[in-house]
Amino acid sequence: MKSVTENNHAFWYDEQLLKEPVEKAFDAEYWHITGKVIGSATGRGTTWFVQTETVAAALRHYRRGGIFGKLVADSYWFSGWEKTRSYQEFRLLQQLRESGVNVPRPIAARAIRTGFTYKADLISEKVANARDLVAILQQTPLYTEMYQKIGREIRKMHDAQVNHTDLNIHNILIDEQQQVWIIDFDKCYQQSGDNWKQGNLERLKRSFIKEVGKCDISWLESDWQPLLEGYQSKR
Template structure:
């Protein structure tokens, strides 16, 4: 990781994934539009833009608050130091998990902009090629037992690294065209000692399946969830 600091902002970047000449433009939408390198977008809590870099595609996410508080203060956070910004902490967590063999996106660049005692932040991370989230897949077809066990094994790898995914849901689990499982969206996630909290991750995930079954009639049953708990 390298960094570039100006008066009111700090950008971290991986020079193997983004050219140093593009770092200053990494979070400039006009730059990517002008060079015809926006390859798509997705709506969630704000817009995620998909960009074409030289060697891979990237997802650009601006950090936004959710809930009622987010309607009042959409994207501002209390500044307590550059290394305590949400973008830097998510970068560090992704890097740690990749070192331990967990399938998560590579962080490419992160930016925090300070204004007085608050900051705003962005993260550019790898867009997993040819991947769909579980919601999209299960809307069209069921998964077999082996794939459920594969998903469960990836979650257990994350738990062995003592990473608490505080928003583990089926939108944040991807499967690519090589049937590899990926875990995404680690904003506000962290390493935590002990084991009791791990059951809370599983419970949240189960509620997510149940919610999407009612909302979208996905191809899923409670018996399928038991398969996640079995290892391959």
């Protein structure tokens, strides 16, 4: 990881993955002008999918949610470069990959300080030919072995002592090779002990139940058991 701090900007990036000028890579207009935008997704803001020289990537600007987010859309209290959300997520993704967890490769992170606050962005690899569990389950049920694979991937994440504070079925993807991926690690962190892990699993189960009513996904209470079996099995 290369780190550059100049004026009120800080950049961290993987020189093997980012060949474009890091100062321009976080500007969506740069990718539009060069004709490298390959798609987009809308959530709290727009995530731009771009084709870098090395890989397809996702460019995301950090935005707040909830009522407070309507007042302060994308500014955060500054307490050190390495405490910024972008740096924290960049490093966490690196650590997860080193632990063998299927997460997107982090490409670059940026933070811009203005007085006591900062704004931040992250570029990570786009998981190729993958859909989240909601999109898949709206069309077809999953088989038992896939739920077991999902459980095993979550267990790998927990064995790396990473607390995914927003573990839900929008943040679990399956690609065309039937590999399971976990995404969106903003505000997530490494935590010692085991007491918090059950809470992660319960949150995930609630998201299955919620989406049954909201999006009419193909999921039954009995589908939870093979996921738990995969989680509890030894790798």
